[in-house]
Amino acid sequence: MNWFISTLWSSIGKKLMMAITGLCFCLFLLGHLAGNLTVYGGKDLFNAYAENLHALGPLITLIEILLLFLAIVHVLTGCFLFYGNFRARPKRYIKKKSVGGRTIGSATMPYTGVFMLGFIILHLLNFTFIDKADQTSFQIISNTFSSPFYVMFYMIAMVVIGFHVSHGLWSAFQSIGANHPKYMPFIHIVSIVFSLLIGAGFGVLPVYITLIS
Amino acid sequence: MTQEKGEKSINLTVKVWRQEGPVVKGRLETYEARNISTNMSFLEMLDVINEELTLEGKEPIAFDHDCREGICGMCGAMVNGRAHGPEKGTTLCQLHMRHFSDRDTVVIEPWRSRAFKLVRDLVVDRSAFDKIIQAGGYISVNTGGSPDGNAILVPQEAAEKAMDAAACIGCGACVASCPNASAMLFVGAKVSQFALLPQGKPEAEKRALAMVREMDDLRFGNCTNERECEAACPKEISITNIARLNREFLKASFF
Numbered sequence: 466m467n468w469f470i471s472t473l474w475s476s477i478g479k480k481l482m483m484a485i486t487g488l489c490f491c492l493f494l495l496g497h498l499a500g501n502l503t504v505y506g507g508k509d510l511f512n513a514y515a516e517n518l519h520a521l522g523p524l525i526t527l528i529e530i531l532l533l534f535l536a537i538v539h540v541l542t543g544c545f546l547f548y549g550n551f552r553a554r555p556k557r558y559i560k561k562k563s564v565g566g567r568t569i570g571s572a573t574m575p576y577t578g579v580f581m582l583g584f585i586i587l588h589l590l591n592f593t594f595i596d597k598a599d600q601t602s603f604q605i606i607s608n609t610f611s612s613p614f615y616v617m618f619y620m621i622a623m624v625v626i627g628f629h630v631s632h633g634l635w636s637a638f639q640s641i642g643a644n645h646p647k648y649m650p651f652i653h654i655v656s657i658v659f660s661l662l663i664g665a666g667f668g669v670l671p672v673y674i675t676l677i678s
Numbered sequence: 679m680t681q682e683k684g685e686k687s688i689n690l691t692v693k694v695w696r697q698e699g700p701v702v703k704g705r706l707e708t709y710e711a712r713n714i715s716t717n718m719s720f721l722e723m724l725d726v727i728n729e730e731l732t733l734e735g736k737e738p739i740a741f742d743h744d745c746r747e748g749i750c751g752m753c754g755a756m757v758n759g760r761a762h763g764p765e766k767g768t769t770l771c772q773l774h775m776r777h778f779s780d781r782d783t784v785v786i787e788p789w790r791s792r793a794f795k796l797v798r799d800l801v802v803d804r805s806a807f808d809k810i811i812q813a814g815g816y817i818s819v820n821t822g823g824s825p826d827g828n829a830i831l832v833p834q835e836a837a838e839k840a841m842d843a844a845a846c847i848g849c850g851a852c853v854a855s856c857p858n859a860s861a862m863l864f865v866g867a868k869v870s871q872f873a874l875l876p877q878g879k880p881e882a883e884k885r886a887l888a889m890v891r892e893m894d895d896l897r898f899g900n901c902t903n904e905r906e907c908e909a910a911c912p913k914e915i916s917i918t919n920i921a922r923l924n925r926e927f928l929k930a931s932f933f
């Protein structure tokens with residue numbers, strides 16, 4: 466096998482792929498959140514932001530293709546890891562306790578991941594693949610968030626993403642080998658702060674939007 | 679028997695995984711451990727049960743052990759869902775019964791991993807670890823006169839870290855406690871103890887590649903940074919060694 470493929474296919478290689486794609490998604494989340502915060506500037510600012518974004522044309526398409534590629538790598542590698550790990554212990558323990566290493570985030574990674582995949586598909590159907598001819602971006606979001614069920618679902622999804630990222634972010638550093646006693650405590654703190662920022666930052670949006678619509 | 683100061687006797691209900699061989703079905707069996715001195719070690723408690731079983735003409739519980747001093751790495755079992763039992767940084771042989779209370783129920787299971795085949799009862803075959811060591815857990819040295827002790831200088835910090843990694847006794851608790859049955863802490867420690875020292879540098883790349891490949895071939899799980907291994911490790915080996923392994927492996931692969 467080619468050295469490149471066999472490296473990526475090794476257990477550490479798969480973790481490397483998870484780490485790099487995951488870190489890219491963290492950057493994306495940050496950018497996405499920054500853009501969405503324009504909602505606090507009112508309808509017009511938000512619509513202007515959306516228009517400017519779409520005006521980027523091919524650049525946006527390129528980023529979309531890149532994100533799709535990253536998503537495919539992240540999800541498929543995650544599936545292989547999950548399956549491999551499931552098979553690594555054919556006979557389970559009757560009694561098993563955590564000795565304190567696991568967190569809610571780390572223990573639920575595959576499940577929060579699947580949930581997020583479902584959420585993201587729905588999210589794209591709601592906001593991206595929608596007829597934008599006769600309504601503004603703000604109308605689209607305020608229409609969607611007019612359903613209290615959707616608002617609930619959205620907020621739950623943001624909590625789930627928060628947990629996923631709380632483990633994912635520091636874990637990515639560990640996977641690429643960047644663990645050093647000097648800065649690992651800092652990375653742990655950044656992960657927690659980042660996940661809170663993402664969870665709360667996105668999570669509060671629908672409430673604010675329903676209030677001003 | 680005269681009682682020592684502070685010594686108590688406790689009675690326990692012990693549920694042990696019994697399985698006659700690798701392919702037959704196993705089950706939990708319940709035994710009463712009576713009059714167990716709190717000064718006994720966990721393995722001595724099993725010895726007491728085994729003596730009774732032998733007197734009754736029954737097959738004693740098979741379990742691995744050797745030094746009973748916490749240095750050889752032979753002992754180990756899941757006690758109430760924890761590798762080597764409830765005490766931090768303690769092997770099963772060094773776990774004392776004073777950490778249990780009267781009338782406790784104790785569930786004992788063998789290490790579970792696809793790469794560790796069950797031999798009998800609590801005994802598992804950990805030769806997978808030996809295969810990983812054979813793949814690269816050594817340095818090659820020419821024979822001849824003994825070299826001058828101070829010819830190769832080792833920074834004190836590197837020596838300390840290498841020593842911490844070398845504390846690994848290869849018991850397999852990391853694999854057993856890992857939710858993914860991954861052997862990364864073991865391999866991380868074994869790669870680190872050499873990677874940190876000048877003597878290990880010449881073969882560092884070959885070693886990291888070969889040992890990871892062997893680990894993967896043996897079907898250990900994949901590390902997802904759950905950190906259960908370092909919490910369960912009787913030698914408290916840190917996952918910074920896993921990060922070092924990741925680094926060594928990626929460096930060796932890409933550069």
Ligand code: FES
Binds near residue numbers: 745771772
């Ligand atoms: S018997 Fe040697 S470490 Fe426990």
